[in-house]
Amino acid sequence: MIIEMFLAALIGGAIGVAELVARYRDKPVAALLSPGGLLFALVNTGASVVALIAVTAAGWRFGLPYTMPPTALLVVHVIAAGLGSAAVLRMSFAPAQTSTPGTGPIALLNGILRIADGELERKRALSRLSHNDLADLSFERDHAALAELCCHLLREFDLAEAQRLGGLAAELSARDDLTDADKLDCWGLELTRLVGERALRQAARRLRDRPQEERRPAEDERLASVAAEPDPPAEPASVPPPRPPLGKTSRLAPHANGRSERKSFSDV
Structure with a gap:
């Protein structure tokens, strides 16, 4: 029974360690050795051992026939206890149509992770501020x-x-x-x-x-000459000459002999 308990604890602890490493990618070893990380791994391993004891005491066979060898049944018990305890610890219960976070065994793990977060944040800030990288x-x-x-x-x-x-x-x-x-x-x-x-x-x-790119002297001189060159004075806008007033044209234009003649047949 001791070997089975050790194997179940190993499965549960491996799941907890993998979660810590994925969460603290910059310092996984420091996260594992912190009090919060050790408590997180301990809770996962303890839950696996408790689940194995409960499964063995209940005599669950998980649908296996009675002709199955006892060794195979123990292997199934160990795997079910290790994976089942991890699933139970991460369960959350919440109303279906609300956005509020649920409650359940996951609240225990979230509290332990918050403890580890605070410890790692303080260590990270102290290490970062002590060096001018x-x-x-x-x-x-x-x-x-x-x-x-x-x-x-x-x-x-x-x-x-x-x-x-x-x-x-x-x-x-x-x-x-x-x-x-x-x-x-x-x-x-x-x-x-x-x-x-x-x-x-x-x-x-x-x-x-990385070397800083320096501008060439020719480009500097060109930019300096462009900046020093005064702007040309603005030319006054050309005003078009005024148009002559349009006089009313007479239908009868004076003739060279002093007589007036009609300009079109529409005047008849």
Whole structure:
């Protein structure tokens, strides 16, 4: 029975560890060794052992025939206890037509994850602020290139993460009460949460070592001459000459001999 309990605990613990690693991709080892991470793994392993004891005590055979060897039945019990306990712990109950989060065993895991989140956030902020990995960089000039480098390091990038980064960049750019260094620190903390400190450090080093493009002297002289050249005076708008007034034409035009003659047959 001890071996079966160990195997069931191993399955439940592996599921908990995999969830922690997927959640804290930048520092998975620190997340596992934190008090919140250890408590999360302990709850998953304990639930698997309790589920195995309950299944064995109830004598459930899961539809297997009685001719099945006892070893095969124990294997089924171990797998059912490990996977079933993980499924039960992540169950949530909520009304069907409401958007409020549900309650249930998932609330216990969410509370433990919030504890781990707080611990990891404090460690990450302390480690980030104790090193100046983004020296000689500027938020206004380098935040887009830095984000592109960090995002392309990931094989799969979540759309929600991209939207959150875009919203943060727009918010920091619109803030006038923060200096460029403050904005760069906030941006670095967000990228550290995404890719980790080592990847951010390497991306910043690549941007720092990249040579800055300098304009050629000829182009500088041309731009300076264009800027120094005064604008030509505006020519006065030409006013068209006034049109002569239209006089009323008479149907009878004077003749050269002093007589008047008709101009058309319609005057008859």
